[in-house]
Amino acid sequence: MLTVFGAVSALSTGNLAVTDFKATINGVDVSSGISSIAGNAGDVLPLKVVFSALDDASDAKVKAWISGYRTDIVDSTSRFELLNGSTYAKTLALRLPSDIDPSERFTLFVRIETGTGYHEESFPLMLQRESYNIEILSVEFSRTVSAGNALSIDVVLKNRGFNRLDDTFVKVSIPELGVEKRAYFGDITPLDEDSKDNGKEDAVLGRLNLVVPSNAVSGVYDLVIEASTVDSVTSMTKKLVVSGTEMASEVLTSSAIKDFSKGSEITYDLILVNSGSNVKTYEIIPESASGLLVRANEPVVTVGPMSSKTVSITVRADNSGTYNFGVNVNSNGALVKRVPFTANVTGSIAGSNAVVLTVVLAIVFVVLLVILIVLLTRKPQKSEEFGESYY
Numbered sequence: 001m002l003t004v005f006g007a008v009s010a011l012s013t014g015n016l017a018v019t020d021f022k023a024t025i026n027g028v029d030v031s032s033g034i035s036s037i038a039g040n041a042g043d044v045l046p047l048k049v050v051f052s053a054l055d056d057a058s059d060a061k062v063k064a065w066i067s068g069y070r071t072d073i074v075d076s077t078s079r080f081e082l083l084n085g086s087t088y089a090k091t092l093a094l095r096l097p098s099d100i101d102p103s104e105r106f107t108l109f110v111r112i113e114t115g116t117g118y119h120e121e122s123f124p125l126m127l128q129r130e131s132y133n134i135e136i137l138s139v140e141f142s143r144t145v146s147a148g149n150a151l152s153i154d155v156v157l158k159n160r161g162f163n164r165l166d167d168t169f170v171k172v173s174i175p176e177l178g179v180e181k182r183a184y185f186g187d188i189t190p191l192d193e194d195s196k197d198n199g200k201e202d203a204v205l206g207r208l209n210l211v212v213p214s215n216a217v218s219g220v221y222d223l224v225i226e227a228s229t230v231d232s233v234t235s236m237t238k239k240l241v242v243s244g245t246e247m248a249s250e251v252l253t254s255s256a257i258k259d260f261s262k263g264s265e266i267t268y269d270l271i272l273v274n275s276g277s278n279v280k281t282y283e284i285i286p287e288s289a290s291g292l293l294v295r296a297n298e299p300v301v302t303v304g305p306m307s308s309k310t311v312s313i314t315v316r317a318d319n320s321g322t323y324n325f326g327v328n329v330n331s332n333g334a335l336v337k338r339v340p341f342t343a344n345v346t347g348s349i350a351g352s353n354a355v356v357l358t359v360v361l362a363i364v365f366v367v368l369l370v371i372l373i374v375l376l377t378r379k380p381q382k383s384e385e386f387g388e389s390y391y
Contacts, residue, residue, distance in 0.1 A: 016117040017054035020087065023110050023121070024048045030108070030123055044093045047075075049110055057082040057114035062090040066125065068106035069097055082114065096127070098135065098160050129190070132231035133161035134168065137203060139225050144241040146248055148214035148278050151240070157227050158203045159188040171226045172208050174240065181210045185227075214278070215332035218244035244334065248276030251329045251337040259344040262320050267297075268313040268341055270327065274303040282331050284311055289325040292317050292343065296327070317345040 023031045025047055049062050060082045065074035075092040082088070106127055111120040137156040145151045153172050159165050165188040173180030189200040221242055226235040250273040260266040274280045280303055284296035293316040303309045313327055323343040329336045 014111075014117065014119040016057070016112060016114060016119040018051045018112060018119045019054055020050070020052045021119070021121060022050045023108075023123070024050075031121065044095050047092045047094055047110075048089060049092070049112075050087065050089045051112060051119075052087045053082040053084055055082065056084050057116060060112065060114045062092065063109075063111045063113065064092045064094060065109050066094060066106050067109065068104055068125075073097065098133070129160060129162040131162050132165065132229070133159070134165055134188070134227050134229060134232045134234055135160045136225055136227050136234060136236050139236065139238060141223070141238075141240075143239070144243065145212050146243045146276055147212055147216040147218075148276070150209045150211045153208045153210060153223075153225070154205065155185075155208065155225060155227070156203060156205050157185055157188060159190050161232065162190055163231075164189050164200075165229045165232065168204070168227065168229050170206060170208065171224075171228075172210050173224050173226075174210070174212070174221050175224060176221050177213050177216055177242075179210060179213060181208045183208050212242055215334045216242050216244050217334060218242060249274055249280060249282075249329075249331060249336045251339055253339055253341075256340065257342040257344070258315075259346065260315075260317075262317055262345050262347060265314055265316045266343070268315065268327075270311045270313060270329070270339060271308055272301060272303050272311060272329065273308040274305060277305050279304050280331050282329055282336065284313075285328040285330060286313060287326045287328065289323050291319050291321070292323045292325060294325055294327075313341070315341075315343055317343060320345045320347045 021031065022029055025045060047064050049064070058081055059079045061077050061079045063074070063076035065072045073094050073096070075094055077090050077092065080088075104127075106125040108123045108125050109120060110122075111118055113119075135158045137158040138154075139156075140154040141151055155170050155172075157168060157170070168185040168188055169182060170185055171180055171182045183206055185204050185206050187200065188204055189202055191202055219242060221240050223238045223240040224235060225238065226233065228234075252271040252273065254269050254271070256268070258266050258268065270284065272282055282301045282303065284299050284301065286294040286296055288294070295314050297312040297314060301309055301311055315325075317323060323345065324340065325343070326338050326340045328338050
């Protein structure tokens with residue numbers, strides 16, 4: 001809150017003839033005596049200017065501004081015509097600053113100007129801060145974070161009040177995920193203190209690390225930042241994008257449809273890809289299907305960061321038919337992906353398998369036949385006869 005004090009005496013200048021000049025703020029006449037007008041910091045201060053014209057003039061407008069701040073606080077009306085003897089009431093809006101120096105002095109200027117002259121009056125003002133007022137000056141953090149990781153949040157607090165803020169705390173939270181972090185920021189003075197022993201400043205910077213749950217689902221969440229002392233509290237909300245487990249993981253399969261004969265077993269391969277920066281544990285949960293026996297060879301699998309692993313799913317059916325089933329892959333209690341499969345079970349060996357088996361048997365038969373022919377046609381070796389030689 002800012003309080004505006006208007007002084008008794010006003011300084012009037014210019015060559016435009018007007019009379020019955022009055023300037024009021026929130027209904028209080030600041031042009032006739034000392035007044036105290038309260039307004040919330042950052043709010044718009046309504047200024048009403050009433051006067052009577054003593055001459056005709058064109059292109060008139062009313063302008064008001066407060067000087068003494070690092071930039072002028074200014075507003076003006078649109079142009080209008082002045083008629084001698086007429087009374088005019090114009091309302092302007094001046095947005096009050098929240099970071100003024102309480103020791104500084106300010107001046108309110110009100111000017112009525114035309115193309116040929118002007119009338120200006122000024123009033124000394126003193127703007128006073130609210131007693132206790134803490135402001136979150138800035139919040140810096142990465143707008144995207146992966147589930148299971150820590151989010152670093154830099155917070156700057158500023159004392160906009162008149163008095164020192166003792167024992168300041170900051171709390172950051174993601175209400176939808178049920179996580180929060182609280183940190184102590186210390187005391188904050190209303191103005192910078194140059195004392196070597198004290199070294200207090202009117203602003204303070206701190207960092208908080210908030211861990212996002214590893215089972216967080218992907219989405220946009222509210223990040224709430226709250227600063228508080230015994231006498232003042234303020235908060236703001238920012239948007240945070242969380243990449244959940246399903247975003248850091250991928251489940252692939254080489255073939256989702258397979259043919260096999262009844263009474264036999266076949267395997268489907270699941271490829272688990274962990275593209276995150278942390279180790280992840282996956283649960284492989286096959287869905288039950290009537291007439292089909294499905295089991296995961298490894299029900300629980302651990303995959304390192306930036307790694308992958310293949311898991312086999314074994315399927316058996318005693319009756320022919322087409323079976324549709326699925327395998328759910330979970331991580332940290334959340335579904336990563338459901339992978340659908342189809343099993344076409346025939347009453348006998350599939351045609352392609354029969355052809356292969358026939359070819360293999362034919363080859364074996366031919367090889368055995370060749371060996372048999374070789375053995376049957378092979379002539380026995382004649383034994384050498386050695387005679388005796390006599391000399």
